[in-house]
Amino acid sequence: MKNIAIVGCNRGIGLALAKKYKDEGHQVYGFCRKTSNELNELGLAQVVEGFDVLNPQELEKLIQTNIDVKFDRLLHVSGILTSESLDNFNYEQVKKQFEVNTIGPIASVKSFLSTLNENSKVGLVTSRMGSIEDNSSGGRYGYRMSKAALNMAGKSMAIDLEPQKIGVYLLHPGYVQTDMTGNNGNINTTESADGLFNVFESKTLSDSGTFWHMNGEQLPW
Numbered sequence: 001m002k003n004i005a006i007v008g009c010n011r012g013i014g015l016a017l018a019k020k021y022k023d024e025g026h027q028v029y030g031f032c033r034k035t036s037n038e039l040n041e042l043g044l045a046q047v048v049e050g051f052d053v054l055n056p057q058e059l060e061k062l063i064q065t066n067i068d069v070k071f072d073r074l075l076h077v078s079g080i081l082t083s084e085s086l087d088n089f090n091y092e093q094v095k096k097q098f099e100v101n102t103i104g105p106i107a108s109v110k111s112f113l114s115t116l117n118e119n120s121k122v123g124l125v126t127s128r129m130g131s132i133e134d135n136s137s138g139g140r141y142g143y144r145m146s147k148a149a150l151n152m153a154g155k156s157m158a159i160d161l162e163p164q165k166i167g168v169y170l171l172h173p174g175y176v177q178t179d180m181t182g183n184n185g186n187i188n189t190t191e192s193a194d195g196l197f198n199v200f201e202s203k204t205l206s207d208s209g210t211f212w213h214m215n216g217e218q219l220p221w
């Protein structure tokens, strides 16, 4: 039984990951801005509310005040998606996606560092839309750039945390039916969480700093 921290677990893919890890027999600790009925029904070991990555300075205090366990896994799932084109380029929206999708996960991992052990693993839920090589349709400036920058941050973290034997993995959840996609997508959250679980759990320190699709394929940067 492992201790698992999941950030952004009140709905969507994060909620499904919390359920998956609990069903697999682990102790799951959920972090979110505000809990939900679905999350409360899961009966996790603990739910910590008020975890808003737009307040990066507050996160470490929140962890230190509420948490007295070490985590074997940290999954940062939170993210936002808005749409910008060259013709309709909303600067504020682009900045907000960087705050939530790039700086947010860095602040989140930093706030958990003292709770991680040798051989802990960090999973950052990014997106294939952040792959420069895979970009064949353009647009979505803020989302694509913020996730590409998250991929870069994850690679740096992998290098920086290697001496502590902490692995860092960039994870694409597939095209998933959630609020973010208006419930469009090829798979549901349970299928996504099953795939993410298998991929994340199969990785070892020698894979740290790599980018994976939930279907098991390695993705290009």
Ligand SMILES: NC(=O)c1ccc[n+]([C@@H]2O[C@H](COP(=O)([O-])OP(=O)(O)OC[C@H]3O[C@@H](n4cnc5c(N)ncnc54)[C@H](OP(=O)(O)O)[C@@H]3O)[C@@H](O)[C@H]2O)c1
Residues within 6 Å of the ligand: 008, 009, 010, 011, 012, 013, 014, 032, 033, 034, 051, 052, 053, 054, 077, 078, 079, 080, 081, 100, 125, 126, 127, 128, 172, 173, 174, 175, 176, 177, 178, 179, 180, 181, 185
């Ligand atoms: N769905 C897809 O097809 C797809 C594809 C590729 C990548 N992804 C990535 O997968 C992750 C989960 O997406 P999803 O589809 O499950 O989306 P979702 O249902 O919209 O859930 C987004 C989650 O992020 C949280 N969040 C948003 N802003 C936050 C903030 N400032 N601080 C803390 N948490 C915040 C939300 O919490 P609140 O309820 O408080 O807003 C919610 O828990 C995201 O990183 C997304 O980019 C999704």
